[in-house]
Amino acid sequence: MSESIIPPEVRPKPAVPAKPPHVVAPSPTAPHGPQGLGSGHLGGGSTLLGYIGIDTIIEQMRKKTMKAGFDFNIMIVGQSGLGKSTLVNTLFKSQVSRWSSAWGSEFKLPKTVEIKAVSHVIEEGGVKMKLTVIDTPGFGDQINNENCWEPISKYINEQYEKFLKEEVNIARKKRIPDTRVHCCLYFISPTGHSLRQLDIEFMKHLSRMVNIVPVIAKSDTMTPDEKNEFKQRVRKELEVCGIEFYPQKEFDDDMEDKNENDKIREAMPFAVVGSDKEYQVNGKRVLGRKTAWGVIEVENPNHCEFALLRDFLIRTHLQDLKEITHNIHYETYRAKRLNENGGLHPISANDTQESNL
Amino acid sequence: MTTSIRYKSRIPVKTDETTEEKQYVGFATLPNQVHRKSVKKGFDFTLMVAGESGLGKSTLVNSLFLTDLYKDRKLLNAEERINQTVEIIKHTVDIEEKGVKLKLTIVDTPGFGDAVNNNECWRPITDYIEQQFEQYFRDESGLNRKNIQDNRVHCCLYFIPPFGHGLRPVDVEFMKALHEKVNVVPLIAKSDCLTPNEIKKLKDRVREEIDRFGIKVYQFPECDSDEDEEFKQLDKELKECCPFAVIGSNTVVEARGQRVRGRLYPWGIVEVENQSHCDFVKLRNMLIRSHMHDLKDVTCDVHYENYRAQCIQEMTSKLTQDNRMESPIPILPLATPDVETDRLIKMKDEELARMQEMLNKMQQQIHDGKEQ
Numbered sequence: 001m002s003e004s005i006i007p008p009e010v011r012p013k014p015a016v017p018a019k020p021p022h023v024v025a026p027s028p029t030a031p032h033g034p035q036g037l038g039s040g041h042l043g044g045g046s047t048l049l050g051y052i053g054i055d056t057i058i059e060q061m062r063k064k065t066m067k068a069g070f071d072f073n074i075m076i077v078g079q080s081g082l083g084k085s086t087l088v089n090t091l092f093k094s095q096v097s098r099w100s101s102a103w104g105s106e107f108k109l110p111k112t113v114e115i116k117a118v119s120h121v122i123e124e125g126g127v128k129m130k131l132t133v134i135d136t137p138g139f140g141d142q143i144n145n146e147n148c149w150e151p152i153s154k155y156i157n158e159q160y161e162k163f164l165k166e167e168v169n170i171a172r173k174k175r176i177p178d179t180r181v182h183c184c185l186y187f188i189s190p191t192g193h194s195l196r197q198l199d200i201e202f203m204k205h206l207s208r209m210v211n212i213v214p215v216i217a218k219s220d221t222m223t224p225d226e227k228n229e230f231k232q233r234v235r236k237e238l239e240v241c242g243i244e245f246y247p248q249k250e251f252d253d254d255m256e257d258k259n260e261n262d263k264i265r266e267a268m269p270f271a272v273v274g275s276d277k278e279y280q281v282n283g284k285r286v287l288g289r290k291t292a293w294g295v296i297e298v299e300n301p302n303h304c305e306f307a308l309l310r311d312f313l314i315r316t317h318l319q320d321l322k323e324i325t326h327n328i329h330y331e332t333y334r335a336k337r338l339n340e341n342g343g344l345h346p347i348s349a350n351d352t353q354e355s356n357l
Numbered sequence: 358m359t360t361s362i363r364y365k366s367r368i369p370v371k372t373d374e375t376t377e378e379k380q381y382v383g384f385a386t387l388p389n390q391v392h393r394k395s396v397k398k399g400f401d402f403t404l405m406v407a408g409e410s411g412l413g414k415s416t417l418v419n420s421l422f423l424t425d426l427y428k429d430r431k432l433l434n435a436e437e438r439i440n441q442t443v444e445i446i447k448h449t450v451d452i453e454e455k456g457v458k459l460k461l462t463i464v465d466t467p468g469f470g471d472a473v474n475n476n477e478c479w480r481p482i483t484d485y486i487e488q489q490f491e492q493y494f495r496d497e498s499g500l501n502r503k504n505i506q507d508n509r510v511h512c513c514l515y516f517i518p519p520f521g522h523g524l525r526p527v528d529v530e531f532m533k534a535l536h537e538k539v540n541v542v543p544l545i546a547k548s549d550c551l552t553p554n555e556i557k558k559l560k561d562r563v564r565e566e567i568d569r570f571g572i573k574v575y576q577f578p579e580c581d582s583d584e585d586e587e588f589k590q591l592d593k594e595l596k597e598c599c600p601f602a603v604i605g606s607n608t609v610v611e612a613r614g615q616r617v618r619g620r621l622y623p624w625g626i627v628e629v630e631n632q633s634h635c636d637f638v639k640l641r642n643m644l645i646r647s648h649m650h651d652l653k654d655v656t657c658d659v660h661y662e663n664y665r666a667q668c669i670q671e672m673t674s675k676l677t678q679d680n681r682m683e684s685p686i687p688i689l690p691l692a693t694p695d696v697e698t699d700r701l702i703k704m705k706d707e708e709l710a711r712m713q714e715m716l717n718k719m720q721q722q723i724h725d726g727k728e729q
Contacts, residue, residue, distance in 0.1 A: 081521035143527045144474045189520060190550075191411020197473050218520055221550035223620055291552050292633050294625025302623045 069121075069128035071178045072318065073159075075210070076133065077152065077202070078187025079140040082217035087185075087274035088133050090287060090298060091310055094122055095276075110138035113151045134181060140198050149202045156181050156210050160333040180330060182321045183246070183313070184210045187217040188234065188269060192226050195237050203243045210329060211246035211321055213313070214238075219271035219304055220289065220296045227271050234269055245269075247317070251324055264312055270305040273298055399458035401507060402649060405539065406463065407482060407531065408516025409470040412546035417514075417605035418463055420618060420629055421641055424450055425607070443468040443481045464510060470527050479531045486510050486538045490664040509661060512575070512644070512652045513539045516546040517600065523562035524570075532572045538660055540575040540652050542644075543567070548602035548635050549620060549627045556602045563600050574599070577643070578651055595643055601636035604629055 076084040089095055119132040134155070139148055159180045166176045184206065188199055203212055214234070219227060238245065247265065252258040275298050278285045287298040298306050313321075406414040419425055446465045451458065466482055489508045496505045513535060517528055524532075532541055543563065548556055567574060577596055606629045610619040618629040629637050644652075 079520070081518075083520075141525060143478075143530060144476050146474050189411070189518075191409075193411045196471060201473060218550050220622070221519075221547050223622055289552055291549070291625070293627050294622070296622075296624050300623075 066127055068175065069130060070318075071130050071132075072322070073117075073132040073134060073179060073182050075136065075152075075156075075181045075184040076187070077136045077139055077184060078217060079189060080137065082187040082189060083274045084185070084187055084217070085135070086276060087187075087215075087217070087272060087306075089276050090274040090306065091313065092122060092131060094120065111142070113138040113148050115151060115155045132179070145198055148198075149205050152202075153206060153209060156206070157333065160330055161337075163330065164334055164337060178322075180325055181210050182325045184212045186212050186214045188214055190216055190218055190221050190230070190271075192222055192230050194230075194233050200237070200241050200243070203238070203245070204241060207243050207245060208329075208332070211248075211324055212243075213246050214269040215309060216269050216271040218273065220273045222271070231269060231271065246321065246324070248324070251328060267305070267308060270309040270312075272306045272309055273304040274306070396457055399460060400649075401460040401462070402653070403462040403464060403508060403510050403512075404644075405466070405482075405486075405510045405513040406516070407466045407469055407513060408546065409518060410467065412516040412518055413605050414465070414514075414516055414546070416607055417516075417544075417546075417603060417637075419607055420605040420637065421644065422450070422452060422461060424452070443478050445481060445485045462508070469531075475527055478527070479534045482531075483534055483538060486535070487664065490538075490661055491668075493661065494665055494668060509656055510539050511649075511656045513541050515541055515543050517543055517563065519545050519547050519551050519559065519602075523559065524566045529566070529570050529572070532567075532574070533570065536573040537663060540655055540660070541572070542575050543600040544640065545600055545602040547604065549604045551602070560598075560600060560602065575652070575655070577648065595639060598636055598639055601640045601643075603637050603640055604635040605637070 074088070076088055078084050114137050115134060116137065117132055117134045119130060121128055121130050123129070136152055139152070142148070163176060163178065163180055166172055186199070186203060188195065199214075203214070206212060216227075216230065216234075222230060244250070245268065247261040249261075249265075252261055273289065273296055275287050275289050275296075277287070277289070279288050279290050279295050281288065281295050281297060286295075286300070289296045289298075297303050301307055404418075406418060408414055444467055446467060448463045448465065450461050450463075452461055453459070464485070469478055469482070472478065486509075489510060493505065493507065493509055496502065515528070515532060517524065532543070535541055545551075545556070545559060545563070551559065577592065604620065604627060606618045606620050606627075608618070608620070609616050610621045610626055612619055612626045612628055617631075620627045620629075628634050632638050
C-alpha cells in the first residue's frame with residue numbers, strides 16, 4: 001500500500017493500484033466521506049489505458065483536512081480519584097483536563113453528576129486538532145448511585161440532537177460543528193476481583209449509544225499475574241452481559257480490519273498508568289511515577305499498557321472512532337427520531353429556534 | 358525500754374536485706390500470678406474488617422496473623438453480586454505462640470459498599486455489633502456467669518480506598534454510624550499504588566476530614582510520664598502515622614538476598630515489612646504487640662458501658678411507663694423464647710405460686726396460733 005504518486009509515464013497495462021489507506025469503502029449508509037474510490041476500474045471492469053491521476057485525490061484530501069483541522073470529543077467517566085484527568089493529559093501530552101484551568105484549587109465532590117466540557121486546540125506536524133475533553137465529576141461517588149448515568153446519556157443525546165437540527169436545516173452550514181461524543185473512556189477500578197455492579201449498569205446502558213473504551217485505571221497496584229487474571233475476568237463478564245465495547249465486532253468491515261481488531265480486543269481492557277511528571281531512568285527522561293521501590297515508566301510496555309492505548313486511540317483508530325459515531329450511533333439516533341414524529345420538516349433560517357421536530 | 362536497748366546492743370545488727378524482708382509483704386508478685394493465670398486461660402480477640410471488596414482486606418488479615426483464613430473463598434462475579442446484601446461472616450482460628458494461646462475471631466463483611474445503591478449498607482454491621490453487646494449483657498445479668506463467652510467486637514479495621522481524594526460519603530457515614538459502638542481504626546488500603554507524596558497528602562486530607570466530620574476514631578492512650586524515651590518516641594510516631602497506609606501479601610519473594618513477604622512488580626519489589634514501604638509493621642505492632650489489651654479495655658469500659666447505660670435507660674423508661682414494680686436487676690425481655698425454656702419457666706412459676714400459697718397458709722396459722 002504505497003502512498004507515493006506514481007510518475008506519469010505511459011504504461012501499456014498498469015497494475016490495478018492498491019486500495020488507498022485513508023478512504024472508506026463505499027457503504028450504503030455513508031452520506032459523508034469520499035465516494036467510490038475503492039478501485040481503479042471504470043464501471044464495467046475495463047482497464048485504464050494511461051495514467052489519469054485519480055489517486056492524487058488522496059493528497060488533495062489530505063491538504064484540505066489539514067487546513068480544516070480535526071474535531072475530537074472524548075468523554076471520561078469513572079469514580080473520582082482514578083486518575084482520569086492525569087491520563088488524558090498524558091495521552092495528549094498537554095494540560096487538557098479541567099484541572100488545568102484551576103490548578104491547585106480545592107477538590108470538592110459534587111452532589112450530582114455534572115458534565116464539564118473543556119476544549120483546547122493542539123497542533124502537531126501541521127495538523128490542528130480541536131480536542132474537547134468531557135469530564136463527568138460525581139459519577140459513582142455518592143452512597144446511592146442509582147441512575148447516575150442518566151445525566152451522561154442525556155448529554156450524549158443532546159449532542160446528537162444538536163447535530164440533527166443543523167443537518168435538517170434548510171440553510172445549513174458547510175461544516176456542521178461536531179460536538180458529538182466520539183469516544184467514552186470508562187475507568188474501571190483495579191480491585192483485582194471483577195467488575196462492579198455500577199460498571200456493568202453503566203456500560204449496558206451506554207454501549208449502544210456511544211463508543212465505550214474500558215480501561216483499567218491505576219494499574220500499578222497489580223502485579224502482572226493479577227493484571228492478566230483481572231483482565232480475563234473482566235472480558236468474560238462483559239461478554240456474559242452482552243456489552244460490546246469499541247471496537248465492536250459487528251462493525252468490522254473486512255478480514256483485515258477484523259484481524260487487527262481481534263488482536264486489540266484480546267488485549268483490552270488496557271491496564272494503564274498515567275503521569276505528567278518526568279524522571280531520569282537509565283540516562284533517559286521518562287514520564288513515570290517514582291516510589292520507594294522503583295520508577296514506574298508510563299511508556300514502557302512491560303510496566304503498563306499506556307503505549308498500546310495511545311497508539312490505538314490516537315495513531316490508528318481516531319478516524320474510525322469518529323466514523324462509527326457518525327455512521328452508526330448517530331444514524332441510530334436519527335432513525336429513532338424520524339420514526340417518533342413521523343418525519344422531520346426542514347426549518348428555514350428565518351424561523352426561530354422552535355422546530356417542528 | 359532499757360531492756361530493748363540493751364538487747365539491741367547485744368544482738369548483732371541485722372543486714373538491710375532482712376529488714377527489707379520484714380517489710381516485704383510480697384504482693385508485688387501479683388502481676389506475675391495474673392500473667393500465669395491468664396496465660397493458662399488464653400486470650401480472645403475479635404477483629405472486624407470492613408470496606409469495599411477488592412481492597413485487600415483478606416490479604417492483610419492473612420499477613421497480620423500469618424495464616425490463610427480464606428483458602429476456600431469463591432469470588433463472585435458482578436452478575437451474581439447484583440442481589441447480594443451485606444453479610445456477616447465469622448472465621449475463628451486458634452493461634453499459639455510461646456505458650457500463649459490466642460483465640461482470634463475475624464468478622465468479615467462481604468458485600469459492603471458494592472451495590473449501586475448503598476443506602477444504609479452499614480445497618481447489618483451495626484446490628485451485629487449491638488447483638489453481641491446484647492448477648493453479653495444478658496449473660497452478665499444471668500445466673501450462671503462462670504463461662505461467659507465474649508463475642509464483642511474489640512476493633513474494626515476500616516479500609517479506605519487509595520484511589521480517592523479523601524473520604525467518600527459512604528466512608529464518612531459508615532464511620533459515624535460505628536464510632537460510638539466499636540473502636541474504629543481507619544487504614545489506607547493498597548497503598549503501593551501511591552507515591553510517598555501522595556500518601557502524605559491523602560493522610561492529611563483524611564485526618565482533616567475525620568476532624569471536620571467529628572468522627573471519633575480509636576485514640577491511642579497517652580504515655581505515662583515514667584515510660585522511657587524510646588517508648589515515648591515510638592508512641593509519638595504511631596500517633597502521627599494514623600491512618601496507617603498498608604499493603605498485604607500472601608506471597609514470599611526474594612529481595613535483597615532474603616525471603617520476605619512482598620509483591621513483585623516489573624519495576625521493583627514492595628516489601629510488606631519494610632517500614633519505608635508501608636505502615637504494615639506499625640499496624641501490626643499497634644494491634645497485636647502494644648495495644649491489643651487496651652482495645653479490649655476500651656471496648657469493655659467505654660463502648661459496652663455506653664450500650665448498657667442506654668439499654669437500661671430504655672428499659673426503666675418503659676417500666677415506669679407501664680407502672681410495674683421496679684426490679685433491682687434489670688431483666689431484658691426474652692427475645693425468642695423457645696419451647697423448652699418456656700415449659701421450664703411455666704413449671705417454675707407454678708412451683709413459686711404453690712410455695713407462696715404455702716407460706717401464706719403457714720403465716721396465717723402462726724398468726725391464728727398467736728391469737729389463740
